[in-house]
Structure formats: C-alpha cells, structure tokens
Amino acid sequence: MTLDYADVQGTILQGYRVDHARHFVLRVVDEAAARALLGSLVDPASGLPQITTAARWTIKPPYFLNIGFTSAGLAVLGQPLDGFPRAFRRGAADGATAQLVGDVGASAPAHWVDGFADAHLILSLWVHRDLGVLEQVSATLRAAWAGALEELAAQDANALPDNKVHFGYTDNISQPTVQGAPPSKRPLPDRQPVAPTGEFLLGYPNQNDGAVYGVTPPQLSTNSSFAAFRLLEQDVAGFEAWLASAAAQADIDPELLAAKVCGRWRTGVPLVLCPDIGTPDPPLAPERINDFDYVSSDPALDDTFGYKCPIGAHMRRTNPRGAQVIAGGSLHRIIRRAMPYGPPYDPASPDAAPRGLVGWFINADIANAFELIMSKWVNESTFVKSVRGPAGANPVKNISGQDVLLGVNDPATSSFTLSKPPNLELTGFGPFVTTRGGAYCYLPSITALRFISAQDHTRR
Amino acid sequence: MANPLTLVIPLREDIDLGVLQAGLAELLPNIGAAMEAVGTVHYSRVALLDHSSPNLQPKPGGTGPFSFMVITSYDGDFDVYIQDFVTHLGQIYDALLSFSADGAGIVPVAEHVEEFTAYLTANDLSAQPPSNGFPFYNAYPYTVQQVLANAPS
Numbered sequence: 001m002t003l004d005y006a007d008v009q010g011t012i013l014q015g016y017r018v019d020h021a022r023h024f025v026l027r028v029v030d031e032a033a034a035r036a037l038l039g040s041l042v043d044p045a046s047g048l049p050q051i052t053t054a055a056r057w058t059i060k061p062p063y064f065l066n067i068g069f070t071s072a073g074l075a076v077l078g079q080p081l082d083g084f085p086r087a088f089r090r091g092a093a094d095g096a097t098a099q100l101v102g103d104v105g106a107s108a109p110a111h112w113v114d115g116f117a118d119a120h121l122i123l124s125l126w127v128h129r130d131l132g133v134l135e136q137v138s139a140t141l142r143a144a145w146a147g148a149l150e151e152l153a154a155q156d157a158n159a160l161p162d163n164k165v166h167f168g169y170t171d172n173i174s175q176p177t178v179q180g181a182p183p184s185k186r187p188l189p190d191r192q193p194v195a196p197t198g199e200f201l202l203g204y205p206n207q208n209d210g211a212v213y214g215v216t217p218p219q220l221s222t223n224s225s226f227a228a229f230r231l232l233e234q235d236v237a238g239f240e241a242w243l244a245s246a247a248a249q250a251d252i253d254p255e256l257l258a259a260k261v262c263g264r265w266r267t268g269v270p271l272v273l274c275p276d277i278g279t280p281d282p283p284l285a286p287e288r289i290n291d292f293d294y295v296s297s298d299p300a301l302d303d304t305f306g307y308k309c310p311i312g313a314h315m316r317r318t319n320p321r322g323a324q325v326i327a328g329g330s331l332h333r334i335i336r337r338a339m340p341y342g343p344p345y346d347p348a349s350p351d352a353a354p355r356g357l358v359g360w361f362i363n364a365d366i367a368n369a370f371e372l373i374m375s376k377w378v379n380e381s382t383f384v385k386s387v388r389g390p391a392g393a394n395p396v397k398n399i400s401g402q403d404v405l406l407g408v409n410d411p412a413t414s415s416f417t418l419s420k421p422p423n424l425e426l427t428g429f430g431p432f433v434t435t436r437g438g439a440y441c442y443l444p445s446i447t448a449l450r451f452i453s454a455q456d457h458t459r460r
Numbered sequence: 461m462a463n464p465l466t467l468v469i470p471l472r473e474d475i476d477l478g479v480l481q482a483g484l485a486e487l488l489p490n491i492g493a494a495m496e497a498v499g500t501v502h503y504s505r506v507a508l509l510d511h512s513s514p515n516l517q518p519k520p521g522g523t524g525p526f527s528f529m530v531i532t533s534y535d536g537d538f539d540v541y542i543q544d545f546v547t548h549l550g551q552i553y554d555a556l557l558s559f560s561a562d563g564a565g566i567v568p569v570a571e572h573v574e575e576f577t578a579y580l581t582a583n584d585l586s587a588q589p590p591s592n593g594f595p596f597y598n599a600y601p602y603t604v605q606q607v608l609a610n611a612p613s
Contacts, residue, residue: 086574100540208547211570326499326536326605327544368543375540382535385499386608396609 001180001197001204005054007223007446011066011124011337012200012362013054013181015172018064018126018159020134021339023229023358025153025437026121026145028076032456033148035077039453040144041067042446048144049125049137053446054182062133064126067449068227068360068441073120078455083216084442087367088226092438093117101374102408107435113231115152116437122229124360155231155437157339157358166234166345166355167405167432168258170268174290174319176200176333188290192321195333200364201225207331213364215442220452223445225362228370230338231437232406233356236345239405239432246426250418260418261404263313272301275308294323304387304395306419311384311399314406317377324385324395327376332369335362356436366440378403393421400425406433462502462603464596465538466585467530468509470561477522480508480559484528487555494548500535502604507531528556535603542577546570 028034040046052064071081071089081089090097093109103109109117127134165171176195198206202214203222214221247254259265265278272292274280294316296302303309309316320329342355363369376383381399388394401415402408409430418424495501507529510518550570557563563579566572585591
C-alpha cells in the first residue's frame with residue numbers, strides 16, 4: 001500500500017528524534033483570522049512555519065510542527081461534529097470521559113492547568129537541539145496568530161539523557177509497526193503483528209475485517225487521525241520512597257521491584273528475557289530489547305503466569321502482546337509521542353518541582369485504544385483471561401489493583417501482585433501520576449487542514 | 461458484577477419462518493465459540509417470539525410478525541468492548557440484522573460501530589424503562605474469567 005506521506009501529519013507516522021518540544025494550547029478568538037492562519041501553515045508561500053508531513057527529507061528540518069483540533073475547536077471553526085466519533089465529541093474534559101479513563105480526584109479536569117479544559121487547538125513544535133530555533137519559531141508563530149488565536153498555555157518538554165523518563169526508565173523502545181509507514185531508522189523486532197494502516201489513519205482498512213474508520217465530510221477523513229494529548233505529572237520522590245519501603249517488605253532489591261512494576265528494568269532490558277538482572281553480561285543485543293512475547297510454546301521463554309514479568313506490570317497491561325486478555329492483546333495499540341517535562345530528579349536532593357511526561361497518544365479510534373487501555377487495562381484487573389496451569393496456576397489469580405505507574409491508585413485500595421509463588425500483594429501506595437491536562441484531538445490531514453481553512457462559514 | 465442484556469430484534473413482516481429457521485440453523489452453532497472468544501459473557505441464550513401467538517410462543521404455521529431475542533449476562537461495560545464484540549460476533553449480527561425490521565441499515569456492523577452500539581442500547585429491554593428499573597440478580601460477584609480460573613478442573 002502506498003500512502004501519500006505529504007498529506008499525513010508527520011508525528012503520526014514517524015518519531016522525530018528531538019530533544020525539545022513546546023506544546024501551545026490555543027483558543028480561537030477570531031474565526032476568519034484563525035482560518036486564514038491555519039491555511040498559511042500549509043501554504044509555503046506564506047513564509048510562515050509549515051505543518052510537518054511524513055514526506056521524507058534529505059536534510060533534517062530545524063523544527064517540526066503539528067496540530068490537533070478539539071471538538072470545540074472544530075465547532076468554533078464551523079465544522080459540524082455529527083460525522084465525528086462519540087468519544088472525540090465528548091472530549092477529554094467531559095465528566096464521563098474523566099470517570100472512564102481515571103481522571104478523578106486530583107487528576108480531575110477541574111484541577112488541570114488553566115487552558116486545557118478550554119482548548120480549541122494544540123500546536124506542537126519540536127526542535128532537535130537548538131533552543132534558539134524553538135524561541136525563534138515560537139516568536140514567529142505568536143506574531144502570526146495575534147488577533148486570531150489566544151495562547152492559553154504553553155508546555156515545554158525536554159528529553160532526558162539516554163531516553164530516560166523521570167521515573168528512571170528508558171523510554172521510546174516499543175512502538176507499533178504500521179503498514180505503509182516509512183520504515184523506522186532503528187527497527188526493533190517485536191514479534192507483534194503489523195498494525196493495519198486504518199488503525200492509525202482514517203480512510204484505510206483497519207483490523208476489523210477491513211472496515212474503515214472515517215469522518216464526514218470526506219475531505220476531513222482520509223489521512224487524518226485522532227489522539228489523546230496528555231500532561232502527566234509524576235511524583236518521583238513518592239515513587240522512589242515507595243520502591244524502597246515496598247522492596248524491603250518484599251525482601252527484594254528496589255531495582256527489581258522497579259522492573260516488576262514496569263516490565264522492563266530501568267535499563268530498558270525486558271524482564272521476560274532477563275528476569276534476574278538489568279545489566280546482563282554480555283549485554284542484550286540492541287535488536288533484542290523488544291524481541292519477546294509473554295507467551296511461548298517454548299517453556300523456557302513462556303511467561304503466561306507472570307513469574308518473570310508480572311501480569312499487572314505497566315507495559316504488560318498497556319500492551320499485552322500475545323497474552324490472553326479480554327479484547328485481544330495486540331488489537332489496541334497506541335503510537336506514543338511524549339517527552340519528559342520539568343527538571344531532572346536528583347535523588348541526592350529530592351524536591352517536589354513539577355515534572356512528568358507530556359505528549360500525544362495516537363490511534364484512529366480514541367475509544368477502542370486510549371479509552372479501552374486506560375479504563376480496562378490500566379485501572380482494572382479483571383481483563384486477564386483464564387489459562388489453567390499446573391498446581392492451580394492461573395494468570396487471573398496473579399494480578400490485582402491498577403497499574404502502579406499510571407493507575408488512579410487510591411492508597412486505601414491500591415494493590416500490586418508480585419507473582420512468584422506464593423503471591424505477595426503490595427498495598428497502600430500511590431498515586432504516582434496525576435493528570436494535569438488533557439485534550440482529545442483530531443489530527444487533520446493536510447487536505448483536511450486546507451479544507452477547514454477554506455470554509456467561510458460567516459458567509460453562509 | 462455482571463450486567464444484563466435482553467435484546468429484542470423485531471423481524472421484517474415478510475420474513476418466512478422456514479427461511480428464518482434455516483438461517484438461524486447456520487448461525488447459532490457459531491455463537492458459543494464467539495462468546496468464548498469475547499470472554500465476558502456468563503450465559504447466553506436466544507429465543508424466537510411470534511407476535512400472532514397469544515403467548516408469543518411460535519407454533520407451526522405461525523404467521524408472525526416475529527422477534528428474535530438475545531439474552532445474556534456479561535461483565536463490564538458494553539460500550540468499551542464494542543469493537544471486540546464486533547470482531548467476534550459481527551458476522552452473526554450482520555446475518556441477524558439482515559432479517560430485522562429496524563437494523564438492516566447498519567449492516568455490516570463493523571462499518572457502523574457507533575450506530576450498532578446505539579441499536580443495541582435502544583433494543584435492550586434491560587437498558588430501557590421500565591425494565592431497567594427491575595432487579596437483576598447476581599448469585600456471585602465474580603467475572604467469567606475468575607469463575608473459570610477457580611473452577612475445579
């Protein structure tokens with residue numbers, strides 16, 4: 001299948017491998033001026049920074065720019081929403097959405113950073129290393145949208161060394177392989193099926209017998225997508241303190257517990273391949289770091305019961321691969337384009353400065369991917385299918401509570417099962433992540449962006 | 461804690477009982493495997509009603525109109541798992557809805573997932589007044605998979 005990469009926003013199909021980002025949360029204040037501005041972002045003759053597409057480049061661009069619309073944003077620009085999916089229309093700040101995905105308590109939309117609940121657009125700007133370019137392009141954009149858009153918030157993000165996140169784990173290892181997408185420059189075999197194009201782009205066959213996700217009018221459909229934008233604050237000091245105390249309770253090394261709650265050692269080495277050490281000697285070959293499954297016909301490689309990687313580990317919950325789960329382990333994939341924000345955490349002098357992860361979680365069907373993962377897999381423990389093993393072993397019995405890293409985790413009810421017989425349940429922790437902002441966004445194709453910018457609804 | 465589905469699919473008035481029964485005979489044996497793949501359904505049964513019969517019980521020579529019922533007890537939220545439901549049961553529902561008086565327009569359901577969800581809600585007696593106010597009894601607070609995991613081998 002040949003995709004028109006020049007019509008697809010770049011961040012959907014490729015990671016930019018950049019060190020800095022700035023996400024502008026914007027609100028339309030002048031509809032006609034906003035449409036004109038949006039048109040200029042897909043018109044090289046305008047002289048303004050252009051929306052980055054998935055078209056291949058020979059010289060790496062100095063910056064990358066992509067855009068998403070909330071349902072309120074589309075509506076204020078005059079686009080009817082009845083041809084858009086229900087979850088998108090509902091939006092991230094809606095009370096039902098918040099309940100569904102676990103944005104409750106301190107994570108509730110009422111407590112979000114000002115601006116997110118009222119967002120019309122999120123414009124993301126990435127630069128490789130040069131912060132001067134970030135400021136220069138930001139200034140150009142701000143001057144361009146004056147009078148058309150109001151900047152409600154701007155959230156910066158900065159990569160940490162070695163692709164780490166604040167919790168200390170190596171990130172950016174596993175991403176879905178999308179049929180028709182440009183080949184990765186650093187492919188990592190993962191034993192998972194290639195995702196049909198339609199799982200990530202509207203207008204192409206998806207995994208459901210070739211059905212197609214789409215919106216109306218058709219000009220807004222093909223090559224567009226959807227995403228959940230998330231601003232997630234991480235309580236690193238709280239997490240580290242819990243690791244120390246819970247590891248003592250379990251009589252294991254804190255680093256092993258850190259690996260158990262994630263599914264990988266903080267080095268990135270997966271527990272399934274290296275259950276006892278995160279720095280194997282000789283080192284795990286780089287191309288093997290994602291080359292595993294949780295089930296195997298080879299008893300030496302099989303981890304059906306979670307004795308190596310717990311059934312409730314973060315990455316096993318959010319991507320169960322071949323494991324037996326309700327709704328199918330490989331059928332709810334998400335492309336993650338997120339980066340840390342806030343200062344690096346220094347364990348020698350713990351502080352409570354805001355820090356976390358911010359970015360895009362992309363799939364063509366928000367309900368079937370982001371919402372299912374968050375509601376059923378992250379925040380429940382009843383999604384595992386029964387597999388009978390020797391002596392009554394069963395993965396259903398080896399999971400409890402919610403995702404330690406991402407779940408709601410009320411200390412009164414939180415629980416994590418270390419599943420090496422006999423099971424040990426660690427309780428009374430969390431939460432370690434608080435949602436500080438969110439938006440469900442439509443990621444228009446270039447064709448769609450031109451269509452939106454050309455609609456003059458004031459003359460109807 | 462399980463939830464009830466009491467789905468009524470009114471069938472086209474021109475449907476011939478013989479044709480319907482022949483169609484169902486092809487479909488119904490596949491339901492068990494599909495339900496097992498879904499993994500959230502405790503019990504499922506189907507029934508045929510003849511609205512020309514005083515007690516709705518179809519009899520030979522019954523003239524209809526007919527309705528088809530699907531009655532299940534299932535775990536969790538129907539909406540969240542709808543794509544998985546469509547994956548495993550979509551073709552069965554496509555066939556059932558092709559006989560229906562009010563659902564042929566959403567076939568194939570894989571192409572009309574939100575409309576299919578709305579149809580199931582609208583035609584589910586247990587989701588609509590007054591039946592949604594009637595008690596639903598659970599003998600146990602366990603999911604299908606918990607029951608299977610703890611059942612004696």
